[in-house]
Amino acid sequence: MRQDIDLEDEDDRDSIVRTFHKGAVLFKEGQPSDVAYIIKKGRVAIYRLVNNKRVGLGERGPGEMVGEMGAVGGAVRSSFAEAVAYTEALVCDQRLLRTMLLKSPRPVQLLTGYLVERVRALSEQITDRPSGNAFWSVCRVTALCWQGAVRSGAQDLSYAELSRTLKDILLLSQIEIDAVFDRLKKLRLVSLTDVQGSFSREDPLLGRKKPGTKFVRDRLLRLPDADNFLAVAKNVAREYRDRAEFGVDLEFFDLADFAREAQSSPDILYKKIGYREIPEELFFFHKARAQAYIEAMGLEFFRQARRPRLAAADLARIDDIVSVDNATLQEAFSALGFHKVAVALGAAGETAREKILKNLSKKIAAVVREEAAALGEPDEDEVADVEKELLDRIKAIKGLAS
Template sequence: MMKKADVGDKTKTFHKGQAIYKEGQSSGEAYIITQGAVGLYRLAGNKRVTLALLRPGQIFGEMGVITGEKRTSEALALDYTEVIVLDQTLLHTLLLKSPRPVQIITSYLVERVRALNALVPERSSSNTFASVCSVILLAWRAAARSGPKSEAAQISTVELSRTIKDILLITQTEIDEVLEKLARVHIVDIVDVKGTYYRTDPLLGTKKKSGEFVKERLLSIPDAERFARVSRNMAQDNPDANGAELEFIDLDDFARAVDAQPETILKKIAYGEVPPALFHFHKRQALAFAASKGQDYFQRAKRPRLKVEDLQNVDDVVGVDNATLEEALSRLGFYKVGVLAALAGDEARQKIYANLSKKIASVVREEVQRMPEPDPGEASDIEDELIGLIKSIKGISG
């Protein structure tokens, strides 16, 4: 193993989950791990492919420095990690000082890694069966949301297969095998839409039915929860060995992972409580949706008017009429109104101030500036009191 004195003394530290470098960035440094752990990944379609898990004493990032090419992978700190930094000059100096056979082997390894990297997109799912099932469920949920609620959602297996192949880069034969297995255990229903062949009678000139063909196959999921549960169990019996996972999940899966309702997640997104960096769109579908709506559709956003019975927290007062809000605030003391203003987002806070007299609004603003961080339990009680007053004024019980 190299001694620290041999490679320099420049070090960097990274906290758990921090990116050391990202795929596509320029390659100016290599690293030797002295503490912690690092994962190397590539993103292919909707999948993160695990290339390597590295420990202290191992080097990474050197291929880009040697070849001068951009990073072909992402390096992520898996724990609190310390690394020694090897810049391009130092790394080339070390290689030049090495024996000629070592230089030849290094050159060979560089080419070998290039070849392996080129193979990653060809099959980048650690469990093809599980990945196909995930895409099916995502596509079906999208169709269920956009279609009439009175009808069971059905999706074309032709369009579905095209989407799966775009994301997972697998063959139609593999997709058909998965669909057959799912239909066999009755967690999907596949209906054949048949067409008819006609031939013209050469003597009479009339058309006669000569046979039928399958024009389209439509897939539906009778029970999404059962589909997710059963397909997850089936995936354990259909493992692959590539070390990849789906990189993205939809709103329903995320809500289930954090034990919340999708509607609550949407509210948090609207209120700016979820980092925008977490939002991703399927490019083709998003642009198609945008084209269908037209350019003016995205120039301004209209907040849906909340029903009073749906109010949940102080930020929802933006949907309450001014007369009702003014009366509700008047029944609360300066301190409680101050706590509400401190909790509220910008839009709700401005509406609270607008429904107070100028003198009282000035007092409340001063109260907010002097106020320490509100106790969560007390703040929740005050929010509940405000919502209760609004509902009472509107004649709604509970």
């Protein structure tokens, strides 16, 4: 049977199919809803941004439609749509969708209208959550509650009370909490014991109460291996992070979160930012707070940057030599020898390398640079020895070590 979409001219067929590369945005929240897309190939993720957090609403694949609710209802887009793989989609404009709807039976038209309003109301109720990984967040809060219970002498946790705590902190539903603990129970990371209860009823003939139907009043939760609970749960959480399920992902996170994700520390990241080892496009400032900070500090504060000075006693690694004066470095390098200076050069960061070469004569710098290149990947043990000797020599020159 021929559909309205078949009425397009043969020459125009290619014009109603659009392609999107991975990461391309089909539409954004707040844009006019003039067309919908039927996915022929690829996958599209649907999400909303709520208070700087990406709230995933699911994915659509071949044969499924995206953007139809806005196009049918005539409202602006209520979400974002992004291609998660190379995608080909058939464009259906508003006129075509409404024509198809008008040709459908009246009950179908009424039902469609009801569903559009229902989805719109549910979309408005979507909220952000404090965590990008609900599974890992539940595990962390559970571990903290367990520690508190153990300190107070308790041997188990009330599942009902723990659930209330998780709802208050993480804004999760009971269904999501139950799903997490079902998974933890299967992995034997937690044990759950049902606490039975029953409603009593009065026997009208004997005049006394009898127990009624039993029900699960609560569940008692225990961590069989509390010491390793978080370590194992963290590995499981990594599996959930890459799944395309309903959940929340942070669109932005702070430097501390960045450090945790990279298994590093903020101090190291600060240095890498200063050395320009991390691309500047990864970092953003909150506009209102940044403007307030600029106003509080004054423009003069931002016109000159001074490198924080390290005391000789605080030198801990090769890259710290950027805080050492040139005369001391030249004396230390002279005592160290060509080969060890080359090892230090190969292990140093960009700014520290510039500092080393700056304090060598052109002829010696060329030799050291050539030897450092010949060494290739520096040996960790040799680097550690050279680093210790160099810093010890600097401290000795400063009168802090023999």
